[in-house]
Amino acid sequence: xxxxxxxxxxxxxxxxxxxxxxxIIAVFLxxxxxxxxxxxLTVRNVxxxxxxxxxxxxxxxxxxxxxxASLYYMRDSVIYIVLVxxxxxxxxxxxxxxxxxxxxxxxxxxxxNVSLLSRALGQLSAIGTIIAGLxxxxxxxxxxxxxxxxxxxxxLASFVHLLxxxxxxxxxxxxxxxLGFAFGLxxxxxxxxxxxxIVTWAIITFTxxxxxTSTHPVALLxxxxxxxxxxxxxxxxxxxxxxxxxxxxxxxIANSILSIxxxxxxxxxxxxxFAAFVAFALTGSISISAKAFGRKLNV
Amino acid sequence: MTxxxxxxxxxxxxxxxxxxxxxxxxxxxxxxxIFGLLGHNGAGKTTTVSILTTLTTPTSGEATxxxxxxxxxxxxxxxxxxxxxxxxxxxxxxTVFENLDYLAKxxxxxxxxxxxxxxxxxxxxEEHLNERISTFSxxxxxxxxxxxxxxxxxxxxxxxxxxxxxxxxGVIQLRELITxxxxxxxxxIFMNTHLLSEVTKLCxxxxxxKNGTLIYQNSLVSTIGSFDAGDSLEDIYFKIDGANxx
Numbered sequence: 001x002x003x004x005x006x007x008x009x010x011x012x013x014x015x016x017x018x019x020x021x022x023x024i025i026a027v028f029l030x031x032x033x034x035x036x037x038x039x040x041l042t043v044r045n046v047x048x049x050x051x052x053x054x055x056x057x058x059x060x061x062x063x064x065x066x067x068x069a070s071l072y073y074m075r076d077s078v079i080y081i082v083l084v085x086x087x088x089x090x091x092x093x094x095x096x097x098x099x100x101x102x103x104x105x106x107x108x109x110x111x112x113n114v115s116l117l118s119r120a121l122g123q124l125s126a127i128g129t130i131i132a133g134l135x136x137x138x139x140x141x142x143x144x145x146x147x148x149x150x151x152x153x154x155x156l157a158s159f160v161h162l163l164x165x166x167x168x169x170x171x172x173x174x175x176x177x178x179l180g181f182a183f184g185l186x187x188x189x190x191x192x193x194x195x196x197x198i199v200t201w202a203i204i205t206f207t208x209x210x211x212x213t214s215t216h217p218v219a220l221l222x223x224x225x226x227x228x229x230x231x232x233x234x235x236x237x238x239x240x241x242x243x244x245x246x247x248x249x250x251x252x253i254a255n256s257i258l259s260i261x262x263x264x265x266x267x268x269x270x271x272x273x274f275a276a277f278v279a280f281a282l283t284g285s286i287s288i289s290a291k292a293f294g295r296k297l298n299v
Numbered sequence: 300m301t302x303x304x305x306x307x308x309x310x311x312x313x314x315x316x317x318x319x320x321x322x323x324x325x326x327x328x329x330x331x332x333i334f335g336l337l338g339h340n341g342a343g344k345t346t347t348v349s350i351l352t353t354l355t356t357p358t359s360g361e362a363t364x365x366x367x368x369x370x371x372x373x374x375x376x377x378x379x380x381x382x383x384x385x386x387x388x389x390x391x392x393x394t395v396f397e398n399l400d401y402l403a404k405x406x407x408x409x410x411x412x413x414x415x416x417x418x419x420x421x422x423x424x425e426e427h428l429n430e431r432i433s434t435f436s437x438x439x440x441x442x443x444x445x446x447x448x449x450x451x452x453x454x455x456x457x458x459x460x461x462x463x464x465x466x467x468x469g470v471i472q473l474r475e476l477i478t479x480x481x482x483x484x485x486x487x488i489f490m491n492t493h494l495l496s497e498v499t500k501l502c503x504x505x506x507x508x509k510n511g512t513l514i515y516q517n518s519l520v521s522t523i524g525s526f527d528a529g530d531s532l533e534d535i536y537f538k539i540d541g542a543n544x545x
Contacts, residue, residue, distance in 0.1 A: 002404055002407065002409060003404075003405060005404075006401055006404035006405060007405075010390075010401045013393065013397065014390060014392070014393070017392040017393065018392060099390065102388065103387075103388045103389050103390045103391065104384060104386060104387050104388050104389075105387075105389065105390060105402075107354065107382075107384045107387075108382070108384070108387070108402060108447060109402075109405060110353075110354055111352050111353065111354060111377055111380065111382040112377055112402070112405050112406050112407075113374050113377045113378065113406075113407065114405045119405075294354075
């Protein structure tokens with residue numbers, strides 16, 4: 001327990017003092033905090049254009065935003081988590097293990113009776129705490145801005161949905177951070193410790209969905225997920241590779257929680273794939289940490 | 300547990316793929332000695348220390364520290380030893396206290412503040428307690444390095460090229476500190492070096508390692524006594540080294 005506590009505290013202190021992740025943390029915080037304002041501006045602009053068209057008698061169609069959920073304003077947060085949140089998590093995770101290797105503290109630790117498992121758990125718990133803290137700040141900002149925009153506080157149901165979205169986002173970022181942590185332990189150089197997880201993230205986020213859904217890469221920057229379709233051989237490819245479209249599964253889950261697009265139905269595949277990824281990333285990185293700890297870094 | 304020997308290694312061999320880093324190394328160090336392991340770069344000095352400090356396992360052979368076998372009782376070995384690697388950087392954005400506090404807790408010390416202050420006082424370094432390591436010279440870092448190595452009061456201290464990269468003043472200060480650790484705290488010290496001057500001024504026993512093989516071990520006094528009266532340790536080293544090249 002002393003190892004867990006010491007590592008947890010040490011990691012929080014180190015992350016607070018270390019300069020490199022701070023910029024990306026700031027970008028993440030600003031974007032997620034103002035996402036509901038951006039969402040509100042979008043709704044306001046579209047509604048204004050809609051009103052102009054209606055007044056000119058060009059349409060009788062109902063306002064597309066009539067009856068949208070109050071959490072709809074949060075839709076941009078989904079993509080900020082997928083893009084900025086994931087990169088921030090990679091940097092946080094990789095920096096944690098690189099710190100030990102750069103400082104040669106790994107050698108000092110290996111000559112002590114330290115449970116590497118407890119230590120890895122302490123480190124990852126600290127990263128989880130940092131991510132949870134950032135999520136909490138972003139959610140509080142969102143609650144306040146939605147309150148101001150709607151001139152009424154969030155309902156209890158919406159509040160619970162918002163918390164669930166925060167929890168799912170936090171889990172995704174923690175899983176990605178643990179991948180960064182594992183690559184930071186294993187990679188031969190500091191550059192590759194960051195490059196490998198970023199390439200893995202890019203494959204999961206862009207390459208796999210593009211192959212499966214034939215979606216234009218830019219369209220993958222939408223908060224709504226791309227839909228996998230196909231017949232015959234294409235369908236078997238979809239079935240084989242669709243569990244790897246982790247970010248699209250995350251979008252499905254987030255869509256369902258935030259009620260962004262009611263036409264999209266959440267599937268069991270999305271839930272299972274997402275849960276399996278989180279479990280695999282966390283257990284994998286912890287087990288790697290005991291084996292790979294102390295590998296020399298090429299300077 | 301007390302043992303007659305502080306360090307005992309028998310027929311240690313270490314191979315990395317097709318390269319033999321250590322070949323049938325046998326050596327012993329008594330309690331209270333300062334043992335200097337000499338050798339060229341790549342002779343196997345760091346591999347020897349890595350095996351004795353449980354950082355790596357030997358391909359064959361056995362070794363004990365304070366009577367504890369390095370392979371079957373690694374936990375007890377780690378409790379008995381302190382280690383200062385050749386180049387230690389620490390967490391540079393943390394202060395001396397924060398670095399030592401973390402390492403002390405990982406050594407199992409629950410409330411290490413008093414012990415840290417005691418160690419820093421011994422090292423005459425207490426005024427730097429709350430300074431960040433990033434502002435320190437190599438010599439100051441080595442002092443903190445010694446500090447972390449003795450936090451848990453080990454009986455045997457391993458130093459890998461401790462004076463490497465230090466300026467002359469830093470070398471003198473570290474030499475005094477090593478002597479103090481040996482005389483006042485009674486620590487057995489095992490140091491790797493390729494500097495003959497260090498051995499002459501510090502060590503009571505020497506060993507010479509060449510291409511992974513220990514070619515010589517004796518006390519410093521006997522070593523100097525068994526060669527020509529005018530020979531410096533440098534001359535002696537090259538005579539032993541040369542004799543083993545033929």
